[in-house]
Amino acid sequence: MANPIISVKDLKKSYGDFQAVKGITFDVAEGEIFGLLGPNGAGKTTTLEIIETLRDKTSGQVTVAGLNIDSHANEIKQLIGVQLQASGYYPSLKLTELVDLFAGLYNMPTDALALLKSVGLEDKAGAKFKELSGGQKQRFSIASTLINKPKIIFLDEPTTGLDPQARRNLWDLIRDVRKMGATVVITTHYMDEAEQLCDRVAVMEGGKVIALDSPDALIDKLIASGFERKKEVKAANLEDVFLSLTGQEWRDDK
């Protein structure tokens, strides 16, 4: 890759005797949506949090936008937006007040209402964080990553626990973010999501990257090896049925 925006070389992370990440190497190109896939415990979140400078690595080399994570953590934090798998906000603060908080934390004056509008939460501007539904909380969490107009956005399982409508709406939001010029790194264990969204994916298992390519190329490779699905695929699946029955609009109920 000519000019990777993220470069990970032989990254290792141990917790005591347990090796969570066992020497992985990959690059992320500027402007792509890059997926880290894998079952629970594969090391996705650990890898992500090391790149986000939230966790120390044991060994290896990581650069983000040309900056070394060891020496330039604070500069990197100014360039990236981070949505954590689990994170909290002052529960009794209103959304506009929380946007003000993060605007201050990033030193970036922000039009709170415009930002909330971009994630479809303009109606909830005066609501407290604790009053939001799960999907709304995720959307707010993504909004908080956009405040510093980041070059790279990290999303750790953003759609886990959401209903099909909320999931699809988040996909649209993620595509919009990419259109604004940001690179997106996302972890998920929904393969349909990765197939829909990601330009390239790295599949992790047991702390190692076991495959790295575009979803299409990975599928073609599998078919070329003689794989066949056990059941004939119909032109639609149950999720299509569910969405056509219940509609695709954003749901704001809890």
Add this chain to the structure above:
Amino acid sequence: MSEIKYNQYKAMLAIAKASFRSILRSPSAVVFTLVFPLIFIMVFGFLGGNGIRLDVAVSPVSDRQNEIFDTIVYNPAFNLIFDMNQQEQQVALQKGKIDAILEVKSFPSNSGKKYQVNLYTSLSSAEKGMISRSLLEHIVDRYNLRAAHVNEQMAELKPQLVQGRAFKTIDFILPGQLGFSLLSSGVFGTAFVFFNLRQTLVIKRFFATPIRKPFIVLGEALSRLVFSLLGAAFLLLLGHFVFGFTLIHGLTTFLMMLLLSAIGLIVFMGFGFVVSGIAKSESTIPPLANIVTLPQFLLSGTFFSIDNFPTWLQPICKALPLTYLNDAMRKVAFEGAGFAEIATPLLIIIGWGILIYAIAVKVFRWE
């Protein structure tokens, strides 16, 4: 994109502002800092009136239409009670609920004496009964002297008020309540806030922004400081203007009290950091915080002077930081002490601060 240098203080102020809003919306913070101390101050403020008040029941058979009775009515020391029958009066007097029963009798003008004042007192309220008696004796004597047309005095009593200010109950209670309010706000508030920030991963989300860790703590601490000082200012002003709490040099004393409050709060917050660091779960915070606050609540001269405690307890009282904060605040507010005069208590408080922050740095956890 980051041509402008990142400003940690701006980020810190953003946290302070958000945290302050959060505190204002938390009922427990408001209750601990304002409502509790306010209730105690109100209770003691109204309880501890100025001067002495004698509850004297007027016998139903007493004559109330004469000059002696009028003189008694207008004496502010007497709180005359009219709505009791004779039997109730007897019972109340025996139980010490009233201090005396008064009965004024008038005689026809042609007989020798005009009035007879009967006073019934009991051992249940011996002291106040005595005072009632001497006050009445004084009134009766005045009438007797006038009747005898005595104008020359053999001796004169000239009472002179020596320098000294009336030390009111509020002057003792308010600094104690203020000190305790700072203690509970500092310990409970800080312990819960940092434990919850960690538990709900609010603090982890902060880590993903460019703010450095110490500024997160400073921001949170600043909001607690502002909130508690506003509370302190409110208690001081209310105490001063409603209950006559003495601020001897006015504004200067007021500002010195706020400065003492700030020093006290910062030290107490150190205890909060320690508690949040060693608490394993949310439910272990209250017992741990109570270990810090309750002994000081009882033994630091919050409600009564530590001189009242038995000698074996005094060394413990004299080891607690709140004792010295209370002591310093009383000296400043009432005696007008300057920093030189409160240097000893102040140094002990600061010593506690150094000790507790040394421990806090060791046990504080970010995750």
